[in-house]
Amino acid sequence: MNGFIQWYQHKNRWWLPLVCGIFYTICHPPFNHETHPALCFFPFTSFFVVVPLLLFSIQNPVKKALQYTYLFGITASISQFYWISNVMVRGLWPIIMLGLCLLTLFFALLFLLYGILFRYCVNRFGSLVIIIYPTLWIFLEYIRT
Numbered sequence: 001m002n003g004f005i006q007w008y009q010h011k012n013r014w015w016l017p018l019v020c021g022i023f024y025t026i027c028h029p030p031f032n033h034e035t036h037p038a039l040c041f042f043p044f045t046s047f048f049v050v051v052p053l054l055l056f057s058i059q060n061p062v063k064k065a066l067q068y069t070y071l072f073g074i075t076a077s078i079s080q081f082y083w084i085s086n087v088m089v090r091g092l093w094p095i096i097m098l099g100l101c102l103l104t105l106f107f108a109l110l111f112l113l114y115g116i117l118f119r120y121c122v123n124r125f126g127s128l129v130i131i132i133y134p135t136l137w138i139f140l141e142y143i144r145t
Contacts, residue, residue: 020052021075057115073111
């Protein structure tokens with residue numbers, strides 16, 4: 001884990017949260033075996049794709065950690081809501097695109113919240129983060145629904 005953080009902080013790798021956000025989207029439907037047989041393993045990436053989000057959130061300085069976590073959230077959200085831009089209602093397309101942007105920025109705040117909570121749990125609870133953080137994540141998902 002420390003090796004990844006050192007590699008990541010060595011240069012300005014702002015593109016990595018973008019790539020990880022796209023991989024986060026790939027692990028959700030419609031990217032599965034029903035679309036194409038070659039995509040049958042994409043849902044299994046969900047076990048690994050959240051790890052970079054957590055690593056972004058514990059890096060120093062805090063400002064950079066928040067920026068990259070939010071960038072991950074924006075990319076993951078916009079790539080999950082891409083289908084909204086295909087809705088064609090005569091004369092309402094600019095309003096639909098504005099709504100898409102606002103929805104993306106709002107749901108990116110949830111990923112930022114997950115990152116802040118993980119950072120807090122790591123600093124506060126140490127090794128108990130393995131038990132406490134998944135519980136918090138599921139609780140937040142439950143409240144969100």
